[in-house]
Amino acid sequence: MRLDAFWRRLRAAVAAMSAGARAAAATLLPAVMLAACQAPMDQERATPQTAPPGATAAGATAANALPRNPDGRPKLDGIWQALAAANWDIRPHAASHSPVPELGAIGAAAPGLGIVEGGEIPYQPWAAERQKENFADRLELDPEGNCFLPGVPRATYMPYPFQILATPAHVMIAYQYAGAVRTIHMSDPGPAPANFWMGWSVGRWEGDTFVVEVTDQNDQTWFDRAGNHHSDALRVVERYRLTGPDHMLYEATIEDPNVFTRPWTIRLPLYRRLEENVALMEFKCVEFAEEKMYGHLRKPGTGSAANE
Amino acid sequence: MHLRVKESIGPGRASRAHGLVALAGAVLVQTAAAQVPGAEDYEVPRTAFGQPDLQGTWSNAVLTPLERPPELADKAFLTEEEALEYQRRRREETDMDRRAENAAEDIFDAYNDFWWDWGENIAATRRTSLVIDPPDGRIPALTPAAQARADARAQYRQMHPADGPEDRNLSDRCINWPSAGPPMLPTAYNNNFQIAQNEEYVMIVNEMIHDARIVPLDGRPRGGVRQWLGDSRGRWDGDTLVVETRNFTDRTNFRGATQDMQLTERFTRVSDDILLYEFTVDDPEAFTSPWTVQIPARRTDELMYEYACHEGNQSMFGILGGARAAERAAAGAQE
Numbered sequence: 001m002r003l004d005a006f007w008r009r010l011r012a013a014v015a016a017m018s019a020g021a022r023a024a025a026a027t028l029l030p031a032v033m034l035a036a037c038q039a040p041m042d043q044e045r046a047t048p049q050t051a052p053p054g055a056t057a058a059g060a061t062a063a064n065a066l067p068r069n070p071d072g073r074p075k076l077d078g079i080w081q082a083l084a085a086a087n088w089d090i091r092p093h094a095a096s097h098s099p100v101p102e103l104g105a106i107g108a109a110a111p112g113l114g115i116v117e118g119g120e121i122p123y124q125p126w127a128a129e130r131q132k133e134n135f136a137d138r139l140e141l142d143p144e145g146n147c148f149l150p151g152v153p154r155a156t157y158m159p160y161p162f163q164i165l166a167t168p169a170h171v172m173i174a175y176q177y178a179g180a181v182r183t184i185h186m187s188d189p190g191p192a193p194a195n196f197w198m199g200w201s202v203g204r205w206e207g208d209t210f211v212v213e214v215t216d217q218n219d220q221t222w223f224d225r226a227g228n229h230h231s232d233a234l235r236v237v238e239r240y241r242l243t244g245p246d247h248m249l250y251e252a253t254i255e256d257p258n259v260f261t262r263p264w265t266i267r268l269p270l271y272r273r274l275e276e277n278v279a280l281m282e283f284k285c286v287e288f289a290e291e292k293m294y295g296h297l298r299k300p301g302t303g304s305a306a307n308e
Numbered sequence: 309m310h311l312r313v314k315e316s317i318g319p320g321r322a323s324r325a326h327g328l329v330a331l332a333g334a335v336l337v338q339t340a341a342a343q344v345p346g347a348e349d350y351e352v353p354r355t356a357f358g359q360p361d362l363q364g365t366w367s368n369a370v371l372t373p374l375e376r377p378p379e380l381a382d383k384a385f386l387t388e389e390e391a392l393e394y395q396r397r398r399r400e401e402t403d404m405d406r407r408a409e410n411a412a413e414d415i416f417d418a419y420n421d422f423w424w425d426w427g428e429n430i431a432a433t434r435r436t437s438l439v440i441d442p443p444d445g446r447i448p449a450l451t452p453a454a455q456a457r458a459d460a461r462a463q464y465r466q467m468h469p470a471d472g473p474e475d476r477n478l479s480d481r482c483i484n485w486p487s488a489g490p491p492m493l494p495t496a497y498n499n500n501f502q503i504a505q506n507e508e509y510v511m512i513v514n515e516m517i518h519d520a521r522i523v524p525l526d527g528r529p530r531g532g533v534r535q536w537l538g539d540s541r542g543r544w545d546g547d548t549l550v551v552e553t554r555n556f557t558d559r560t561n562f563r564g565a566t567q568d569m570q571l572t573e574r575f576t577r578v579s580d581d582i583l584l585y586e587f588t589v590d591d592p593e594a595f596t597s598p599w600t601v602q603i604p605a606r607r608t609d610e611l612m613y614e615y616a617c618h619e620g621n622q623s624m625f626g627i628l629g630g631a632r633a634a635e636r637a638a639a640g641a642q643e
Contacts, residue, residue, distance in 0.1 A: 174520035
């Protein structure tokens with residue numbers, strides 16, 4: 001058994017114990033280590049036990065209190081959502097007018113402290129100008145308005161939940177927005193054959209942190225409704241780390257030498273959705289974008305406007 | 309975009325396909341009630357949670373027609389020789405590099421197996437239709453009320469083929485496809501689906517339109533919210549995953565079904581390479597009897613790629629723009 005695998009199983013074995021058993025085990029450490037060596041198969045088949053939120057007493061570390069899957073990895077599975085208002089603008093921003101005056105305060109941008117480390121995006125000069133143009137024409141240009149797939153990392157902090165389902169071969173992330181879905185390959189799938197709206201994702205564990213390298217995105221997606229943008233050279237390294245049973249820290253390092261002067265980082269907490277029977281619901285937004293996209297091609301005198 | 313077309317006609321798949329036909333022949337001598345491929349003593353692999361492991365990418369591509377052709381009215385199964393002949397004929401029909409005099413027809417005919425992915429084989433069961441119940445292999449007749457609704461819709465479509473995007477079918481609009489469902493049916497391309505499982509959920513990701521259907525296994529009650537794809541609940545019946553879906557919308561319209569369609573799907577892994585997919589449609593408002601389809605989905609090791617249907621939907625601009633151009637031309641001719 002490799003040493004890292006041993007420690008993983010040991011952690012899992014400890015996490016699966018009750019707090020009392022864990023305290024007792026501290027005095028019986030050699031026995032616990034022996035069990036971790038001898039019973040890996042049983043451990044992998046065992047029903048995972050979610051440690052109660054308060055179970056950090058009796059000598060257990062916070063890491064041991066995290067819910068874990070049978071392979072000992074932190075259990076990221078569940079329905080999560082961001083609350084940072086970052087979809088309006090990932091930079092620090094005050095509340096502001098809606099681009100559609102008719103919507104009144106309903107369409108106003110919610111304020112946010114920003115999720116960009118240091119607050120500023122290190123744009124090259126031309127790219128900073130492009131962002132301003134994008135913002136000015138955001139009603140027309142924001143891919144969200146067309147119900148287009150959001151790309152990574154924007155999918156993470158849109159105002160909709162997403163669900164993680166982790167398996168040994170793939171970690172799946174399904175997003176409520178537009179039914180977007182990602183397959184994160186846990187073994188190298190080889191080079192991407194094309195660019196994709198949601199990119200090409202390869203995952204690995206660094207200790208208890210789930211790390212995903214996202215490459216081969218197209219240049220059509222934005223970071224937010226403020227027109228922050230990238231090229232198809234974008235490379236995103238995401239880090240998902242449970243900080244408690246119902247909280248996760250999400251970090252993403254953004255690299256794109258065509259657009260930025262240096263790599264930069266976003267960081268925000270994600271919250272587990274705890275409503276009873278919570279589920280991703282259907283947000284097939286194509287039909288909400290059809291008038292915007294195709295309205296100019298309607299037969300004159302027909303359509304929803306004509307019916308009112 | 310559809311990226312797996314070239315590989316699909318490679319020799320590797322063909323040789324494996326012949327193996328499956330031979331397998332089907334070997335097991336068809338079993339009981340008539342269980343005419344499915346796979347060894348009787350096949351032990352379904354388990355996930356780390358001890359549940360049957362259905363995970364992987366599966367293809368519903370199959371040459372067998374949904375309904376039994378009239379010329380085979382009394383024949384539920386093909387012999388091995390008939391199956392090979394049928395496959396050969398269907399392959400020839402779809403894969404010919406045909407040319408036509410008329411430019412529009414020529415373009416249409418240019419769609420050969422580079423584009424189409426109907427598969428290379430009939431169902432491994434050698435059935436003559438995917439519909440296995442009623443026994444005649446045909447979808448039961450619509451009720452008079454459902455027929456009247458279907459006629460009214462057809463009449464409306466004839467009068468208003470493309471006034472606006474809502475007049476087009478759900479596939480044109482990239483809202484749903486028959487291959488995505490539920491229920492899932494083979495269609496011209498993107499017939500793959502990927503299953504991922506944890507202890508509490510089964511996720512079924514369709515290649516077509518990239519819908520991820522997330523099926524809870526905890527027996528939770530249903531809400532009252534209707535959705536295009538309904539509201540799925542799953543449970544294990546032995547080694548079979550049973551998914552029951554309700555709460556469709558009145559616009560989902562699966563082959564004339566109403567929003568109250570009760571859909572029951574069954575997923576059974578009968579061998580390492582075949583996931584038997586069955587579904588029953590029960591909707592007395594729409595159909596004169598329930599009906600059941602069986603598709604032996606084949607495992608594929610090919611990767612499933614993003615199909616950004618709506619994002620690349622230039623057709624809608626073409627369809628609506630073409631309809632307006634035709635109207636302008638007609639108006640000009642009248643003046």
